[in-house]
Amino acid sequence: MSSPPARVAAAASNVIGKVFQGGVADLRPVPRVLIDQGPNRSVYRMSSGARPAEGPPVLLVPPLAAPALCFDLRRGCSLSEHLVEAGRRTYLVDYGNVAFSDRRLGVEHWIDEVLPKAIQRVSEDAGGQKVHVVAWCLGGIFSLLTTADRPELPVASIATVAAPFDFTAIPLIAPFRPLVDFTGGHVLTPFYRALGGAPSYLVSRAFRISGINKEITKPLAILKNLDDRDYLAQIEAVDHFMDNMIAYPGRTFGQMYHRFFRSNDLAEGSVDLNGRIISLTGVKVPTLVIAGADDSIAPQAAVERLVTLLENAPSVRFEVAPGGHLGVLTGRKARGTTWRYLDEFLTQQIGNAEGENTVGR
Numbered sequence: 001m002s003s004p005p006a007r008v009a010a011a012a013s014n015v016i017g018k019v020f021q022g023g024v025a026d027l028r029p030v031p032r033v034l035i036d037q038g039p040n041r042s043v044y045r046m047s048s049g050a051r052p053a054e055g056p057p058v059l060l061v062p063p064l065a066a067p068a069l070c071f072d073l074r075r076g077c078s079l080s081e082h083l084v085e086a087g088r089r090t091y092l093v094d095y096g097n098v099a100f101s102d103r104r105l106g107v108e109h110w111i112d113e114v115l116p117k118a119i120q121r122v123s124e125d126a127g128g129q130k131v132h133v134v135a136w137c138l139g140g141i142f143s144l145l146t147t148a149d150r151p152e153l154p155v156a157s158i159a160t161v162a163a164p165f166d167f168t169a170i171p172l173i174a175p176f177r178p179l180v181d182f183t184g185g186h187v188l189t190p191f192y193r194a195l196g197g198a199p200s201y202l203v204s205r206a207f208r209i210s211g212i213n214k215e216i217t218k219p220l221a222i223l224k225n226l227d228d229r230d231y232l233a234q235i236e237a238v239d240h241f242m243d244n245m246i247a248y249p250g251r252t253f254g255q256m257y258h259r260f261f262r263s264n265d266l267a268e269g270s271v272d273l274n275g276r277i278i279s280l281t282g283v284k285v286p287t288l289v290i291a292g293a294d295d296s297i298a299p300q301a302a303v304e305r306l307v308t309l310l311e312n313a314p315s316v317r318f319e320v321a322p323g324g325h326l327g328v329l330t331g332r333k334a335r336g337t338t339w340r341y342l343d344e345f346l347t348q349q350i351g352n353a354e355g356e357n358t359v360g361r
Contacts, residue, residue, distance in 0.1 A: 025233035026075035057126035063138030068094040074237035103250035130156035148282030159288035164302035269309040292328030
């Protein structure tokens with residue numbers, strides 16, 4: 001532990017950084033090159049500026065509403081940076097901003113158009129190699145539905161972080177169920193139709209409310225850790241993330257509300273999209289499932305439900321890591337837990353594929 005004078009000096013330096021230098025977090029994004037673009041789809045190849053990475057590609061898939069910078073929160077706590085520095089060929093799909101004009105876009109748009117084209121383009125850019133998908137929250141749900149529905153896509157494996165599949169296991173929304181049942185599920189329908197979805201400011205507020213205890217105690221925590229630059233940088237980066245939330249398109253929000261929340265379709269392993277059934281039994285690639293120990297949005301039980309639904313996946317690995325919904329992906333402790341699990345999983349899958357190719361020769 002640092003001496004009191006050293007702590008006072010560190011705190012003074014941090015105050016100067018926050019007040020006079022715009023903050024202490026290094027929010028510079030990892031360098032990237034745009035390789036593909038389409039409606040609600042920008043695909044980037046990440047780089048370190050050094051020699052181009054080799055090997056199978058890794059595609060980072062964010063959820064809707066949350067900005068793609070969830071994978072690139074800040075220098076020193078960026079999953080993109082970590083993968084690039086490890087020499088992995090890393091890509092990111094960014095949905096951009098969602099406008100009122102996008103209100104008629106449904107779940108089908110993301111799993112029929114956006115993700116399949118992103119996966120195909122990444123594979124092409126990597127010389128035809130299969131893609132290892134790493135996805136957070138709803139990005140994990142959509143990635144699995146896409147892969148289940150399109151088994152011909154060049155997907156080598158999927159890793160999901162904080163992706164809930166049993167919405168009855170989410171205590172945060174349990175109090176609203178009686179009202180939803182009483183109104184036949186139509187309590188929210190007039191609002192999201194009138195607004196064209198869930199506006200970004202409401203998404204941001206909902207995300208903050210999910211961690212209301214931390215929001216209330218944040219000023220005290222900052223004062224207590226005023227000498228810890230890494231701690232302060234993380235808070236700044238999370239606030240920056242919260243300030244950049246994106247809206248949900250109206251039809252997509254409605255489908256999620258009725259199919260995921262009300263009917264809890266995902267817990268049974270399939271989703272009915274206007275008579276079109278997509279079953280998770282169609283997922284036939286190795287899968288890593290990671291839950292956050294302190295996640296109130298996607299608690300462990302809601303995430304772990306997925307393990308029993310992937311009947312045809314060659315392997316399913318389940319891990320629990322410290323952190324809340326965002327923290328489990330890119331918190332300070334994620335560097336030694338979630339990221340390590342991802343590294344181990346990717347290394348194992350790439351090694352298995354190379355071994356199969358060697359035997360095939």
